[in-house]
Amino acid sequence: MLVAAFCLLGSTFSLAGPPEPMRTTYAEIGTRAEAKLGIESFSDVELDEVDNFDGWTASAEASIPFAERFRLRLVYPFKTDGDARIKKDQPAFPGEKVDIEGYGGVYDFFTLSFEHQLFFAPDRGYNFSYYLGGGTKADRLDTTKYNPWEKSFDIINHTGNVFHAGIKYDREQSFGRVLANLGLRYYWQADDIYPGGNKGTFGAADLKAAVVFSPWKMIYPVLEATYFGDFSDLNQFSILPELLWPIGKHLELKAGANIGLGGTGSQFGGQAQMVVYF
Secondary structure (H helix, E strand, C coil), rough: HHHHHHHHHHHHHHHCHHHHHCCCCCCCCCCCHHHHEEEEEEEECCCCCCCEEEEEEEEEEEEEEECCEEEEEEEEEEEEEEEEEECCCCCCCCCEEEEEEEEEEECCEEEEEEEEEEEEEHHHHHHHEEEEEECCCCCCEEECCCCCCCCHHCCCCCEEEEEEEEEEEEEEEEEEEEEEEEEEEEECCCCCCCCCCCCEEEEEEEEEEEEECCCCCCCEEEEEEEEEEEECCHHHEEEEEEEEEECCCCCCEEEEEEEEEEEECCCCEEEEEEEEEC
């Protein structure tokens, strides 16, 4: 009865198309501006000078379409808080616990992106677009072992810049909607985030794919798979089961889990997101 009630509610209030997963985004530009607020937890992340990094991060995002085929997207990771263990090969405080906190993200920076849709589903049967953009670290992440007057206390000094570019694809199938994002990121002057050592300049593949199922019209199950890394010392594999719930024409609520499949990224975490459309 509960599922039937959700379906009845969804037939009246749901959006015209399936909602978007939390990581992978549609190639279709759409016609509405949107604002997102999200939070996610993570565990056992490895960085340059620390490992066993557990905590949470929060971000905000705003995007606006124009001229039917373009969109500007602004992403602002505004808070990270957690604790980690200083690696045993570090010259200062090896093996000690340390708190990490700051007004920014870890690998996600404050960025502005331009998106351009090239092909449309009514003409080709699928949507296809590309994106490019870049940005910088919003603010540094400090630790309880940090001392601005003594460099040996600088366990983490998270700074840097990033450029990113890639392509997007989505297509309707009989069981739901399939989408994929294939991108690259290039970091420079990025201190203390590469797990393979003190490497401030590096590239990373940013690969995402998802299926949005629509069995009930109101609640949309999603399965995402992501990879972020350079196929060397930086490797983050994740599977993300999610549930998406559109409430009316202007609001979506989303929740899911982040299950790591080894590598240097999060081994397990949760995530939630709210989206408002205009």
